Amino acid sequence: MKICRPSTNVTFSLACMALFAIAGSANAQDAPPPIPGERAYSPYLQRDYPNRVLFGDTHLHTSYSPDAGMIGNNLGPEEAFRFAKGETVTSSMGVPVRLVRPLDWLVISDHAEGLGVAPMLKRDDPAVLDTEFGRTLHGYVQDGSAEAAGAAWNLWAGSRFEGTNPYSNNPDFSRGPWEETIDAADAANEPGLFSAIIGFEWSSTPNGNNMHRVVVYRDGKDVANARVPLSADNGVNPEDLWDWMAALEAETGGRVLAIPHNGNLSNGLMFDDTRYASDEPIDTDYAERRARFEPLYEVTQMKGDGEAHPMLSPDDPFADFETWDSANFGDGVKTPEMLPKEYARPALRRGLAYQADLGVNPFKFGMIGSTDAHTSLATTREDNFFGKVAQLEPTADPVRFEEIIAGRLGAPENAIAAWQTSASGLAAVWARENTRGAIFDAMMRREVYATTGTRIRVRVFAGYNFEASDLPRSDFAAYGYENGVPMGADLPAGEGRAPRFLVRALRDPDGANLDRVQIVKGWLNADGTTAERVYDIACGGRELLDDACDGVVGNTVDAEEASFTNAIGQAILAGHWEDPDFDPSQSAFYYVRVLEIPTPRWTTFDRKVFGAELPEGAPVSIQERAYTSPIWYTPR
Secondary structure: OOOEEOOOOOOOOOHHHHHHHOOOOOOHHHOOOOOOOOOOOOOOOOOOOOOEEEEEEEEEOOOOOHHHHOOOOOOOHHHHHHHHOOOOEEOOOOOEEOOOOOOOEEEEOOEOOOOOHHHHHHOOOHHHOOOHHHHHHHHHHHHOOHHHHHHHHHHHHHHHHHOOOOOOOOHHHHHHHHHHHHHHHHHHOEOOOEEEEEEEEEOOOHHHOOOOEEEEEOOOHHHHOOOOOOOHHHOOOHHHHHHHHHHHHHHHOOOEEEEEEOHHHOOOOOOOOEOOOOOOEOOHHHHHHHHHHOOEEEEEEOOEEOOOOOOOOOOOOOOOOOOOOOOOOOOOOOOHHHHHHOOHHHHHHHHHHHHHHHOOOOOOOEEEEOOOEEOOOOOOOHHHOOOOEHHHOOOOOHHHHOOEOOOOOOOHHHOOEHHHOOOOOEEEEEEOOOOHHHHHHHHHOOOEEEEOOOOOEEEEEEEOOOOHHHOOOOOHHHHHHHHOEEOOOEEOOOOOOOOEEEEEEEOOOOOOOEEEEEEEEEEEOOOOOEEEEEEEEEEOOOOEEOOEEOOOOOOOOEOOOOEOOOOOOEOEEEEEEEOOOOOOOOOEEEEEEEEEOOEEOHHHHHHHHHOOOOOOOOOOEEOOEEEEOOEEEOOO
């Protein structure tokens, strides 16, 4: 069996396994030429390109979020960081839990709206007992029953939307919990080993339409403590958040960025073509500020995958993946006209048109995944998934498969059941070192990619002179940076020549083989319309014929045993690809999608462990994947 299968006629030796296992790392052949007349001991002194992929989560909630702490989560930021670093903790439902492999970094992103109110209620803090509203909440939380938790949440959410909640938009109230969150991050931060990154979530939900953003800090306590996080209850317009971010940066000299998520629940607002407050068309100012403050998009997480939609990409057989498209957070009706403004791929396409019209692309974002778990536990493996909220952690109670997620997603006919929640996702960052600054800088330059929870390693470079013979180079990364651009970058126009791509992908060491590697291209036509196409460039265990893998990879999943084998697919895939349809006059973007072979979904593992029957329609297997940030081409 071949260990490496590129999409060309290049013959790989057994040594390619070792080459890919250190994909992107520096080695002896990376050394710069010696200076004439001088002798240098270390060949690596001049190497400063990113040579490590670091896996983390930008979007984890603890008991400090009202929609976590009021409904059963008892774990705060300290426990969340300890768990992410590989320690065993006891879940809120009393189950010992640990990660197979620790994360490299974590952002705790508790909601700014009512930050810390739940633990304050649980410890009888006088600050929440001085109002009738607080005393009523306190009674529900102290009761501890599922019915009381539901009543507490309904009271909290209803008062927010009515504008009568005394805590959700009160900076003085949030100051103490925010400082506790900052202190937990600084205590957990170990530069070089683990990055505990400060953040929060701004949770704008006008009329039930999701416009949430996670705000991530580059710096530590000195910057984060300057201002209490902005509550969306003081304003639901994302431009208000950008104003707040700009003011914080000007005041402190620090840096922050925002990451939107779950456009699929926005009813067309996430990538709208008008400004929220005025309903006027997007202009240059809006485009520049959005591109500046929102360099990334959380493309996959528990509440559905947001890369593509089958109605918008009918020629893509993999577009219908973990699709949540029936509702928003309220009783709003989803219509087909909303979908193009909710998903990443059509937004990237529309961004090309805005670039041509305004000179700025407001939707020029890299792609990451994260969890949005409200359990304090960043679990993304299908065999170790602890649910969206604490009440849905693994137990022998089969109601886990039938509960409606927090009862929040639309009318009963549109509601989302617990079994439809995905175990996604992770954010992968290419960096030189594991520090807050290096990770933030990688996010800003968009040298990041998303996975649905698996730890696939993938690297891509675009240029004009790459050859298939470059795939097995021992200095693959150094050569890629010197002769092209990485994911997230702009490829300069090349005298009419078609772009060439080098892609290498390595499976999760503890996971499944790879099915295929694809390049997704979107472009702008001369008449202002946009188009897309998906090309297979490398196939696991079968031939590549006319930009498509010859047949399906197969499926080894044993549903009864919740197991699979790596008898199909390949551990390593690589491809050299030149755009066969390139038009130098057309703006375009390219990103890589890597698919694993099918594996058991978390619901299948739970059925095996607990003996509960799956509801009708629940999938048995899942085809995990990774999405890289795009590379953009703009004509001269």
